[in-house]
Amino acid sequence: MVRFMHSADWQVGMTRRWLQGDAQARFTAARIDAVRRMGRLAAEQGCEFLLVAGDVFESNQLHRQTVLRALEVLREVPVPVYLLPGNHDPLDAVTVYRQRTFLDACPAHVHVLDRAGPYAVRPGLELVAAPWHGKHPDRDLVADALETVGPADGTLRVVVGHGIVDVLDPSRDRSAAIATGPLERALAEGRIHYVALGDRHSRTQVGESGAIWYSGACEVTDPREDTPGDVLVVEVEHGRAPEVSAHHVGTWAFRVLRRDLSGRSDVRSLDAELRALPDKDRTVVTLALRGTLTVEEFADLTDVTEHHAALLAGLRDWDRHTDLVVLAGEDDLDDHGLGGFVAAAARDIRTLATAGAAPREGSAQVEAQQEWQAERPPGSSSQAWEHWRYDPMRDDDAESARDALALLYRLTREDVR
Numbered sequence: 001m002v003r004f005m006h007s008a009d010w011q012v013g014m015t016r017r018w019l020q021g022d023a024q025a026r027f028t029a030a031r032i033d034a035v036r037r038m039g040r041l042a043a044e045q046g047c048e049f050l051l052v053a054g055d056v057f058e059s060n061q062l063h064r065q066t067v068l069r070a071l072e073v074l075r076e077v078p079v080p081v082y083l084l085p086g087n088h089d090p091l092d093a094v095t096v097y098r099q100r101t102f103l104d105a106c107p108a109h110v111h112v113l114d115r116a117g118p119y120a121v122r123p124g125l126e127l128v129a130a131p132w133h134g135k136h137p138d139r140d141l142v143a144d145a146l147e148t149v150g151p152a153d154g155t156l157r158v159v160v161g162h163g164i165v166d167v168l169d170p171s172r173d174r175s176a177a178i179a180t181g182p183l184e185r186a187l188a189e190g191r192i193h194y195v196a197l198g199d200r201h202s203r204t205q206v207g208e209s210g211a212i213w214y215s216g217a218c219e220v221t222d223p224r225e226d227t228p229g230d231v232l233v234v235e236v237e238h239g240r241a242p243e244v245s246a247h248h249v250g251t252w253a254f255r256v257l258r259r260d261l262s263g264r265s266d267v268r269s270l271d272a273e274l275r276a277l278p279d280k281d282r283t284v285v286t287l288a289l290r291g292t293l294t295v296e297e298f299a300d301l302t303d304v305t306e307h308h309a310a311l312l313a314g315l316r317d318w319d320r321h322t323d324l325v326v327l328a329g330e331d332d333l334d335d336h337g338l339g340g341f342v343a344a345a346a347r348d349i350r351t352l353a354t355a356g357a358a359p360r361e362g363s364a365q366v367e368a369q370q371e372w373q374a375e376r377p378p379g380s381s382s383q384a385w386e387h388w389r390y391d392p393m394r395d396d397d398a399e400s401a402r403d404a405l406a407l408l409y410r411l412t413r414e415d416v417r
Contacts, residue, residue, distance in 0.1 A: 115129070230247060267304060
């Protein structure tokens with residue numbers, strides 16, 4: 001029997017361009033801290049070793065300090081550690097695992113699985129490794145490693161690989177996809193006993209055997225991940241299915257808020273929801289907002305998002321899922337005493353801001369449409385009008401104008417106050 005910890009996709013040194021202020025430094029430190037928590041958990045759970053199924057590092061070209069800090073925290077892990085090179089840190093010509101910084105500082109109990117095939121952990125226990133030697137393999141590396149495994153002979157074997165499995169590959173035509181059929185057969189025959197996988201950042205069981213798992217990333221990396229931040233404690237012995245238990249070690253959260261906004265009450269509800277979020281300094285929020293707001297309501301929304309952007313690790317819009325229309329009415333700025341050049345500029349901005357909104361009866365857009373319809377050449381399609389209305393350049397101009405109008409509104413509102 002063996003009990004061990006299965007992890008993957010640490011991607012030490014990962015950066016995210018939308019992290020704000022000092023959040024990037026905290027995000028980097030969190031990945032190191034997660035490894036430290038794994039070490040303590042491995043000792044508490046009686047794990048014999050820690051197995052990392054690929055992508056230990058974000059890339060092979062990292063700052064020396066990043067590599068040294070990772071190795072220093074690995075020095076604290078009280079059990080042997082086995083590292084598999086993955087697609088982010090493959091064993092290519094510039095691999096981090098053969099750089100002097102890594103070789104000089106690597107603790108004696110940390111082992112790199114740098115060749116395909118079996119590694120003896122102790123008598124009766126083997127790891128069967130499938131390391132990456134480049135970013136674009138042209139074959140199933142796990143299948144290659146499996147070919148080195150002989151018949152069942154009483155040895156417990158843990159296969160460790162990295163990449164997408166065929167049953168989760170939407171294209172189903174990648175030559176490097178990991179074939180699950182041979183793995184299931186080898187499990188049934190008792191030739192292997194557990195398959196530890198990396199690359200998928202959400203904790204995932206593959207198939208029905210209960211013996212093929214992705215551990216997921218130890219810290220969240222993308223809002224689309226379902227169950228990140230876990231490690232797996234695995235117990236394997238002859239004659240029964242592995243016992244697999246998930247333990248949460250991550251401290252960061254990426255949230256997606258999809259909301260329909262149609263007035264000030266909806267803006268206030270969004271504000272209350274953001275205020276209620278815990279651990280804001282370790283939380284990234286992606287907003288997908290739809291609906292229609294007046295300029296005043298949009299200005300309120302801008303106040304809300306700017307306030308929470310200062311508190312959260314990150315706050316960003318999901319452009320592909322955002323469709324927020326701002327209606328610029330004739331009286332939006334009238335109560336603020338604008339005159340002269342500023343009033344004329346506000347009217348021009350208001351006209352441009354309405355370009356992307358649905359035209360109202362009697363508006364300048366409707367009049368322009370009617371004029372165009374009357375003058376269009378015979379046989380021309382009315383779709384040309386729709387093309388004019390939704391031309392991407394016009395949409396970008398309208399969006400910029402709405403932002404400018406909201407800013408002008410907020411500035412004049414502050415003067416009134």
